[in-house]
Amino acid sequence: MSGAANPVKPLEMTGNEDPDKLAEFEQRIADGVLIEPGDWMPQAYRMGMLGMAEHHANSEIIGALPEGEWITRAPSMRRKLALTAKVQDEVGHGQMLYRVSQELGKSRDDMLRDLVMGKTKYHNCFNYPAPTWGDIAMIQWLIDGAAIMNQKTLADGAYGPYVRTMNRINMEEAFHFKSGEDMVLTLMSGTRAQKQMTQDAFDRWWPVSLMFFGPADKPDAEQRPAMRWRMKVERNDSLRQRFINRFAPAAMDLGLVINIVTKDEQGLVTSTKPDEGLVLDETTGNWSFTEPDWDEFWRVIRGNGPCNAHRLSLRRFSYEQGGWVRRAIGAGSTSMPPAA
Amino acid sequence: MDAMLADPLAVLVLAHADDKLLLGHVQSDWTGLGPLLEEDIAASAMSQDDLSHALILYEFLGKRFDLDPDVIAFERAPEDYACCDLVTFPDEFDWATSLVKRWLVAVFTGLGLERLGTLDDADLSARCDRIMPEQRLQVAHLGNWIRRLGSAGGESTARMQAAVDRVAEVTGTLFEVPGHRLEEDETYCCGRDDLFTEWNGIVQATLAEAGLTGTFTLPERSTVGGRRGTHAGHFTEQLTEMTEVRRVSPGASW
Amino acid sequence: MSKIRERQFNHDGELPPGTPDTQHWVVYTRKKEGNPFKWAGSLNAPDLELAIQFAGEHYGLDEACIAVLVHHADDRTDGPCGLEPLEPGTADGDDGSDWTVLVLPRRGGNLQEAGTIKAPDAETAIARGTRAHANGKIVQVCVVPTDRTVVITGDHDTLIWRLHDMTYKFARGYSKDVRAKWTRIRDEETYEDYRKEDIHSHF
Ligand SMILES: [Fe+2]
Ligand SMILES: [Fe+2]
Numbered sequence: 058m059s060g061a062a063n064p065v066k067p068l069e070m071t072g073n074e075d076p077d078k079l080a081e082f083e084q085r086i087a088d089g090v091l092i093e094p095g096d097w098m099p100q101a102y103r104m105g106m107l108g109m110a111e112h113h114a115n116s117e118i119i120g121a122l123p124e125g126e127w128i129t130r131a132p133s134m135r136r137k138l139a140l141t142a143k144v145q146d147e148v149g150h151g152q153m154l155y156r157v158s159q160e161l162g163k164s165r166d167d168m169l170r171d172l173v174m175g176k177t178k179y180h181n182c183f184n185y186p187a188p189t190w191g192d193i194a195m196i197q198w199l200i201d202g203a204a205i206m207n208q209k210t211l212a213d214g215a216y217g218p219y220v221r222t223m224n225r226i227n228m229e230e231a232f233h234f235k236s237g238e239d240m241v242l243t244l245m246s247g248t249r250a251q252k253q254m255t256q257d258a259f260d261r262w263w264p265v266s267l268m269f270f271g272p273a274d275k276p277d278a279e280q281r282p283a284m285r286w287r288m289k290v291e292r293n294d295s296l297r298q299r300f301i302n303r304f305a306p307a308a309m310d311l312g313l314v315i316n317i318v319t320k321d322e323q324g325l326v327t328s329t330k331p332d333e334g335l336v337l338d339e340t341t342g343n344w345s346f347t348e349p350d351w352d353e354f355w356r357v358i359r360g361n362g363p364c365n366a367h368r369l370s371l372r373r374f375s376y377e378q379g380g381w382v383r384r385a386i387g388a389g390s391t392s393m394p395p396a397a
Numbered sequence: 398m399d400a401m402l403a404d405p406l407a408v409l410v411l412a413h414a415d416d417k418l419l420l421g422h423v424q425s426d427w428t429g430l431g432p433l434l435e436e437d438i439a440a441s442a443m444s445q446d447d448l449s450h451a452l453i454l455y456e457f458l459g460k461r462f463d464l465d466p467d468v469i470a471f472e473r474a475p476e477d478y479a480c481c482d483l484v485t486f487p488d489e490f491d492w493a494t495s496l497v498k499r500w501l502v503a504v505f506t507g508l509g510l511e512r513l514g515t516l517d518d519a520d521l522s523a524r525c526d527r528i529m530p531e532q533r534l535q536v537a538h539l540g541n542w543i544r545r546l547g548s549a550g551g552e553s554t555a556r557m558q559a560a561v562d563r564v565a566e567v568t569g570t571l572f573e574v575p576g577h578r579l580e581e582d583e584t585y586c587c588g589r590d591d592l593f594t595e596w597n598g599i600v601q602a603t604l605a606e607a608g609l610t611g612t613f614t615l616p617e618r619s620t621v622g623g624r625r626g627t628h629a630g631h632f633t634e635q636l637t638e639m640t641e642v643r644r645v646s647p648g649a650s651w
Numbered sequence: 652m653s654k655i656r657e658r659q660f661n662h663d664g665e666l667p668p669g670t671p672d673t674q675h676w677v678v679y680t681r682k683k684e685g686n687p688f689k690w691a692g693s694l695n696a697p698d699l700e701l702a703i704q705f706a707g708e709h710y711g712l713d714e715a716c717i718a719v720l721v722h723h724a725d726d727r728t729d730g731p732c733g734l735e736p737l738e739p740g741t742a743d744g745d746d747g748s749d750w751t752v753l754v755l756p757r758r759g760g761n762l763q764e765a766g767t768i769k770a771p772d773a774e775t776a777i778a779r780g781t782r783a784h785a786n787g788k789i790v791q792v793c794v795v796p797t798d799r800t801v802v803i804t805g806d807h808d809t810l811i812w813r814l815h816d817m818t819y820k821f822a823r824g825y826s827k828d829v830r831a832k833w834t835r836i837r838d839e840e841t842y843e844d845y846r847k848e849d850i851h852s853h854f
Contacts, residue, residue: 122429126653126657130638133643141428141444142819148438156675165434220759225713243651244651247650251646370660374430377662381553384553435694528815531810531813
């Protein structure tokens with residue numbers, strides 16, 4: 058699953074960088090050269106990349122929680138195995154991205170502590186509930202699908218260590234998406250109860266998917282450091298449009314109705330009406346759509362979503378529960394490879 | 398299904414398969430919550446191995462009795478499951494309990510499958526051969542952790558010892574005889590004393606290296622427990638959870 | 652859902668004291684016989700024994716592989732990373748001990764094993780490694796003393812890749828299924844377009 062599409066703190070130049078070095082750095086990036094750890098980089102870039110990789114890592118391990126709830130309920134041996142492996146992959150992505158962040162100067166432990174104490178954020182979409190098996194299908198189809206679109210663009214970024222990690226991760230995200238697609242197809246080819254479960258889950262996750270890419274960027278985004286330095290390479294709105302063009306027709310062909318919904322505080326749907334704004338513009342090939350509720354987005358990102366408190370407290374429980382193991386091995390030996 | 402449940406060899410296979418299924422089921426729930434990310438990933442790989450091994454054995458039974466392996470895994474009555482009470486013993490998300498329990502079972506399963514592989518059935522032997530290397534990997538990985546955390550001293554040793562004490566009483570359930578008909582059947586039931594002695598030898602050696610102690614006893618042959626379908630209460634909860642989605646639309650494809 | 656996961660926790664107060672990060676190890680995997688080791692990722696572990704286990708159970712299972720190489724991150728010395736492909740240079744000599752040479756084909760790419768050379772120290776090893784392997788196709792040379800690397804192979808004692816069916820992990824065999832399910836809903840042509848688009852522009 059992915060993180061970095063949510064707004065990362067705006068980057069500001071500290072103003073005391075060597076102007077020649079900075080100019081050379083910016084020229085390299087403009088020329089499409091990737092940055093490797095031994096290269097000179099502005100402090101703001103280093104901090105920005107750390108923030109981005111850390112946010113992404115946090116999202117991977119928090120993202121493991123909603124789906125983790127369904128491992129013990131998966132309805133067949135193969136689904137049980139696939140879901141366990143999928144959640145495990147997300148933990149693996151977190152581990153790799155924490156390593157990228159550690160190399161930028163922050164310790165793993167500090168990052169985990171900041172996460173559980175709410176000092177750092179993770180992707181907003183994991184603050185929504187997954188009350189049925191249909192939600193698991195939707196998360197793997199829509200959210201992993203959105204994550205791939207986003208992470209493909211992140212793999213076109215400029216920071217070498219993040220790019221190679223993203224390439225490795227994307228290979229696994231493709232498995233997640235495929236298995237999600239298969240689950241959605243299976244459910245929508247199934248019984249009435251299965252179809253209803255899928256439509257209900259779709260109603261919960263479609264608006265979350267639209268918000269997945271974050272709100273529209275500022276008009277001058279290309280001039281701001283995040284895009285100028287190729288930490289991100291595509292505007293949120295443009296990613297969202299690609300997502301809708303890809304998934305709206307697929308959903309409709311599957312027999313799903315694309316609704317505008319209202320939700321209660323638990324994130325459960327209270328009313329639905331079909332999105333009349335969803336129209337294909339034949340000339341551009343783009344689907345128009347009704348904007349999701351951005352007030353809700355900001356409410357959730359500030360900590361008041363349906364599952365924020367629960368996600369963090371379960372992570373905190375895990376952190377505290379495992380403390381004794383980390384203390385025990387930390388006190389152990391640090392023997393190096395034996396001499397041959 | 399009835400033919401399978403009445404077959405002595407099938408019941409013996411089921412005992413191992415159900416141990417693997419329920420252990421994998423309970424342990425996979427830890428995915429994403431382990432004490433360090435690297436071990437979280439390794440432990441989840443072991444859960445996947447356990448579930449895969451259960452499937453390999455259900456496939457053997459499925460072929461023999463013309464049953465869908467998923468139906469064997471998910472759709473039996475609670476009293477037709479032959480897993481023992483140790484695998485379903487709730488660890489309450491205590492890593493030490495999870496680890497100790499998993500290790501005690503892994504050593505047992507390794508020895509059990511070795512014996513199962515020598516019975517006169519080529520398909521079953523081939524399946525056991527496929528499982529064994531992965532089983533050895535598990536025993537090594539878990540044994541390493543038992544030694545490491547047991548000998549770390551202080552808090553760690555105390556927690557590990559508490560975990561051994563917590564599960565000691567139910568550990569003997571591993572050795573219960575599954576199926577009433579097996580109780581007197583020397584072909585399948587023989588060597589239970591040897592099995593226990595060998596298992597206890599391995600377990601005691603590792604515990605000693607870890608600075609831990611545990612006493613385990615072999616239950617009577619006639620003991621009626623989880624292996625004969627009389628499960629502790631938490632088994633029913635776990636099974637209910639496991640089959641929750643399937644019961645939404647019985648018979649549907651998932 | 653399991654009892655713990657649905658439990659309402661009541662945390663208050665500060666977190667217990669933290670722990671420092673354990674050692675940093677780098678992991679490379681070899682996919683098939685004759686292929687070089689390629690960078691897979693890195694991890695934290697307190698010692699080599701656990702580093703090897705973690706490496707196998709994570710990176711060794713991400714893709715089919717037959718061997719895993721692990722070294723301590725501090726044991727690797729990285730040469731300068733060029734903006735242009737490196738020239739071989741003129742360093743020669745064959746005294747000293749064995750160094751494993753790893754090369755970066757391009758910025759943002761993955762380090763891969765190129766071979767072994769002899770050298771008295773890291774700097775010389777990089778110069779000799781560059782001489783031996785810079786062919787206008789690499790931008791960086793890194794070296795690790797060979798006796799500080801550990802290779803585990805997936806034979807029966809140190810199994811890495813599993814013997815059981817692992818297809819569940821890679822959504823393999825789904826393509827046919829998915830096609831069959833889609834074409835019950837969509838015509839072949841629409842499905843083909845959608846699938847091609849998947850491969851080229853999105854995924
Ligand atoms: Fe994913
Ligand atoms: Fe991910």
